Amino acid sequence: MNSQDQIPGLEQEKIDSLSADILRPVRINKSFLLWITFLFLALIICLYVYSIQLRKGLGVTGLRDITSWGMYIANFVFFVASSLVGMLISCVLGLIGFRWVTPIARIAEIVAVAFAAVAGLVIISDMGRPDRLPYVFLYGRVQSPILWDVTVVTTYFVLSLLLWFLPMIPDIAVARTRLQNRPSLLVKVYGILSFKWVHHPEQYKILNQAVKILIILIIPTALAIHTVTSWLFAVTPRAGWDSTIFGPYFVSGAFVSGTSALLIAMYFFRTNFRLQSYITDYHFERVARLLFLVSVVYLYFNLNEFLVPAYKMKKFDAFHIHELFAGHYAFAFWLVQLGGLVIPIFLLIFRFMRKPLPLLVISIFMFTASWLKRYLIVVPPQGHPYLPVQYVPQEWMVYKPTLIESTITLATFILVLIIITLLSKFFPVVPIVETAREESDQEAKSHEKH
Amino acid sequence: MKKILSSLLLFQILAGLLIAQEWTVPADKKGRLSPFPFSDSIRKAGLQLYSLNCMSCHGTPGKGNFQALVPPPGDPATDKIQHNADGELFYKVSEGRGQMPSFKNTLASKDIWTIVSYIRSFNPAYVQSVMPEITSGAYSGAVIALSLLLNPSRDSVMLKASAIRGNSVVPVTGAGVKLFVRRTFGLLPLDEEKTTNDQGMAFFPVPSDLPGDTAGKIQVSARFTDEDQFGPVSKDTLLQVGLKIEPVSLVKDRAMWNVVRKAPWWIILTYSLGVLVVWGFILLVLLKLRDIYIIGEHIDSVGAKKNES
Numbered sequence: 001m002n003s004q005d006q007i008p009g010l011e012q013e014k015i016d017s018l019s020a021d022i023l024r025p026v027r028i029n030k031s032f033l034l035w036i037t038f039l040f041l042a043l044i045i046c047l048y049v050y051s052i053q054l055r056k057g058l059g060v061t062g063l064r065d066i067t068s069w070g071m072y073i074a075n076f077v078f079f080v081a082s083s084l085v086g087m088l089i090s091c092v093l094g095l096i097g098f099r100w101v102t103p104i105a106r107i108a109e110i111v112a113v114a115f116a117a118v119a120g121l122v123i124i125s126d127m128g129r130p131d132r133l134p135y136v137f138l139y140g141r142v143q144s145p146i147l148w149d150v151t152v153v154t155t156y157f158v159l160s161l162l163l164w165f166l167p168m169i170p171d172i173a174v175a176r177t178r179l180q181n182r183p184s185l186l187v188k189v190y191g192i193l194s195f196k197w198v199h200h201p202e203q204y205k206i207l208n209q210a211v212k213i214l215i216i217l218i219i220p221t222a223l224a225i226h227t228v229t230s231w232l233f234a235v236t237p238r239a240g241w242d243s244t245i246f247g248p249y250f251v252s253g254a255f256v257s258g259t260s261a262l263l264i265a266m267y268f269f270r271t272n273f274r275l276q277s278y279i280t281d282y283h284f285e286r287v288a289r290l291l292f293l294v295s296v297v298y299l300y301f302n303l304n305e306f307l308v309p310a311y312k313m314k315k316f317d318a319f320h321i322h323e324l325f326a327g328h329y330a331f332a333f334w335l336v337q338l339g340g341l342v343i344p345i346f347l348l349i350f351r352f353m354r355k356p357l358p359l360l361v362i363s364i365f366m367f368t369a370s371w372l373k374r375y376l377i378v379v380p381p382q383g384h385p386y387l388p389v390q391y392v393p394q395e396w397m398v399y400k401p402t403l404i405e406s407t408i409t410l411a412t413f414i415l416v417l418i419i420i421t422l423l424s425k426f427f428p429v430v431p432i433v434e435t436a437r438e439e440s441d442q443e444a445k446s447h448e449k450h
Numbered sequence: 451m452k453k454i455l456s457s458l459l460l461f462q463i464l465a466g467l468l469i470a471q472e473w474t475v476p477a478d479k480k481g482r483l484s485p486f487p488f489s490d491s492i493r494k495a496g497l498q499l500y501s502l503n504c505m506s507c508h509g510t511p512g513k514g515n516f517q518a519l520v521p522p523p524g525d526p527a528t529d530k531i532q533h534n535a536d537g538e539l540f541y542k543v544s545e546g547r548g549q550m551p552s553f554k555n556t557l558a559s560k561d562i563w564t565i566v567s568y569i570r571s572f573n574p575a576y577v578q579s580v581m582p583e584i585t586s587g588a589y590s591g592a593v594i595a596l597s598l599l600l601n602p603s604r605d606s607v608m609l610k611a612s613a614i615r616g617n618s619v620v621p622v623t624g625a626g627v628k629l630f631v632r633r634t635f636g637l638l639p640l641d642e643e644k645t646t647n648d649q650g651m652a653f654f655p656v657p658s659d660l661p662g663d664t665a666g667k668i669q670v671s672a673r674f675t676d677e678d679q680f681g682p683v684s685k686d687t688l689l690q691v692g693l694k695i696e697p698v699s700l701v702k703d704r705a706m707w708n709v710v711r712k713a714p715w716w717i718i719l720t721y722s723l724g725v726l727v728v729w730g731f732i733l734l735v736l737l738k739l740r741d742i743y744i745i746g747e748h749i750d751s752v753g754a755k756k757n758e759s
Binding site: 142202213214217393 | 507
């Protein structure tokens with residue numbers, strides 16, 4: 001064995017057994033090739049559809065003068081929301097000192113990186129002239145929440161990428177020595193990305209400092225990204241958006257969609273990568289409790305967001321609330337509120353519902369409902385602007401997404417899956433060195449007790 | 451039975467739709483004619499007005515690119531619109547129906563006729579007949595004119611209607627008249643409709659707080675209510691009745707809505723500081739990454755030397 005693999009303070013066997021399990025899925029096999037080919041084929045079809053939009057302009061979507069933000073923007077808000085889970089798991093819980101997050105922190109970070117990376121692309125899908133994207137930087141106004149949003153989303157993406165990558169450097173070094181039989185290009189990449197890591201204590205010290213900076217930095221940035229996204233709406237005087245609690249309302253909603261995304265990803269990696277002994281029922285139970293907590297907080301914000309205007313029933317608010325509660329959007333609204341929030345909260349009370357499989361089902365419901373919820377936040381308020389709309393046909397007032405729009409939206413999800421697949425197939429999804437350290441700490445503790 | 455009933459119902463709905471398609475104009479409005487002959491310059495003005503008010507729905511005449519509304523607006527170059535008599539066009543544009551807006555309050559009748567002249571330019575078979583001189587009523591053969599005068603106390607406008615026949619000028623009495631102020635979007639009526647007294651005069655009170663231009667001038671426009679009898683005689687004039695409004699430039703000082711060069715200082719500072727701090731730390735992290743690399747490289751070379759010796 002290479003002497004570089006000696007990790008101070010850890011037994012060699014522990015590293016051996018851990019890396020055998022965790023590095024096993026890191027390879028190119030038939031099912032991976034099939035899956036990634038399928039994803040790319042689907043993406044190519046969607047890109048063809050996008051080329052139609054590029055040629056003909058946004059007229060091929062359901063967007064018109066009155067409802068100019070539709071499925072694309074709702075999708076953008078959803079992507080930003082889902083990416084927040086990275087900050088919640090590895091930073092907030094990590095800083096508080098919950099050590100059980102170690103094996104799932106990287107999965108949370110992968111989800112965050114994938115959604116944050118594609119969020120920017122989603123915005124471009126909403127542009128009729130994407131060639132004018134540089135104008136945002138050339139002529140952007142610092143007064144505009146749109147510029148703030150572009151800034152924070154980019155920053156958050158970079159931070160998430162670093163926070164995924166930096167703690168993984170020791171693992172890449174482990175992989176570098178152990179995966180010599182993988183394609184030579186991959187081995188070369190490991191060599192470069194391991195940054196001459198030799199498991200020297202000084203290197204660990206510096207790495208810990210760097211990770212700590214990132215963890216602290218990412219918390220305000222993550223809060224900023226979703227708060228700013230909510231301000232895109234809240235700074236507009238429009239019934240349904242004109243709300244002072246939009247920031248925390250969005251952030252708490254983001255934790256719901258992000259945590260459910262994490263649970264889906266955990267379930268998938270656990271069964272497909274056979275990581276049952278690392279991502280255990282205990283982790284699901286813990287994350288389920290977290291999901292319960294963030295859902296209750298989100299329910300509380302929902303109550304505020306609807307009860308207060310519904311009590312006063314100011315003219316335009318009343319119209320908006322009627323549309324949601326009993327009007328055009330009532331079915332979707334109650335589906336989201338009951339099926340995506342109230343019923344899951346109730347179910348999560350029971351212990352047997354916090355097992356992996358029931359959790360997967362609940363999470364899929366909450367994740368889907370979260371998407372629909374963004375649609376209900378973005379679209380309905382545009383139907384009733386304060387300034388009267390005159391001489392405009394009804395068709396321009398009512399927004400209906402087109403097939404083209406839906407296909408392009410689908411493409412963004414395919415992209416997320418591609419990123420998650422690549423990141424998880426070429427790099428270990430569970431931290432090797434950290435988990436080893438965690439385990440030996442625990443063993444030492446139990447020795448002390450006896 | 452049920453089937454028969456439902457098919458009857460369907461028939462009724464269809465019939466209703468068909469009837470709804472028919473847009474009949476009252477017989478006395480059909481024969482209405484433009485008071486002035488359509489000339490090239492008028493058609494040109496008509497193009498302007500058409501582009502501003504009608505193009506968004508009816509599209510470019512001859513291109514068939516009108517909006518898909520129910521019922522369809524139609525292309526003005528086609529028979530759907532050209533089959534109308536001049537009076538019918540005037541009536542339909544004035545009154546509107548369903549999604550077709552009524553323009554009688556936003557456009558003066560002269561403007562509507564100007565648009566009609568433009569629409570007719572797409573019909574090579576069209577031959578215009580101009581409204582003959584007013585022949586009916588008490589003022590037949592006379593030229594009718596309106597004049598406007600500001601009361602010295604500036605709180606009302608006097609309107610005078612006269613009929614001029616040769617050298618004699620007689621007041622037009624008992625005629626309904628209206629006074630409008632021209633605003634950015636259409637005409638704003640001032641007070642109610644009035645009837646001229648036996649001197650042919652009517653008085654319109656003017657509110658003291660009408661915003662005018664920098665000199666306090668306001669564009670007013672007078673006309674008869676019954677244009678069939680008196681013709682589309684109108685009088686447009688500038689009167690000194692408004693407040694002097696110096697337009698304040700809203701983009702002179704630093705403000706949220708201004709260009710980035712004139713953004714408020716606090717927002718420039720907050721934004722730049724935030725970006726600098728966060729990216730400064732990111733740079734710091736990258737430097738630490740470099741330190742890690744340097745240490746690794748150093749140890750590597752030490753190890754290599756050991757192996758050699």
